[in-house]
Amino acid sequence: MRLNFDTEAIRLMTLFENVLHVHVKDCVVDAESNSICLVIEEGMIGLAIGKNGASVKHAEKIVGRQIKLFEFSGSMPEFVKKMIPQTNSVKVRSEDDGRVVVEVHVEKKDRPMVIGRDGRNLKLYKELLKRNHGADDLIIR
Secondary structure (H helix, E strand, O other): OOOOOOHHHHHHHHHHHHHHOOOEEEEEEEOOOOEEEEEEOOOOHHHHHOHHHHHHHHHHHHHOOEEEEEEOOOOHHHHHHHHOOOEEEEEEEEOOOOOEEEEEEEOOOOHHHHHOHHHHHHHHHHHHHHHHHOOOEEEEO
């Protein structure tokens, strides 16, 4: 899938690749929560975080924003499980109109944390799924 980046995202991706020493596959800047969400190459999340979170804390100091890291996976269900650790099960289904819907089951007590205040986390997860795997909708149950 082809991704389009604005100049700020390209600049941030280059900065993080130099600071964290890992390949950044995707970058989403969330102006509402003043954070940056990065999708890191599969298997490299530990290197990106660094010992005791030192690498990511250093990068946060440089940009002055919170950084959220997600590990990429070529499999959509595996990507969802890495993105939402509270996931119990993931179902991917194709609707009659060609839309791809991802249904995620989480414990009732974890649902507010997964969805986030005003649905912020859910919006972020939907955007990352659409950009990286072409999913049209994400449903939390």
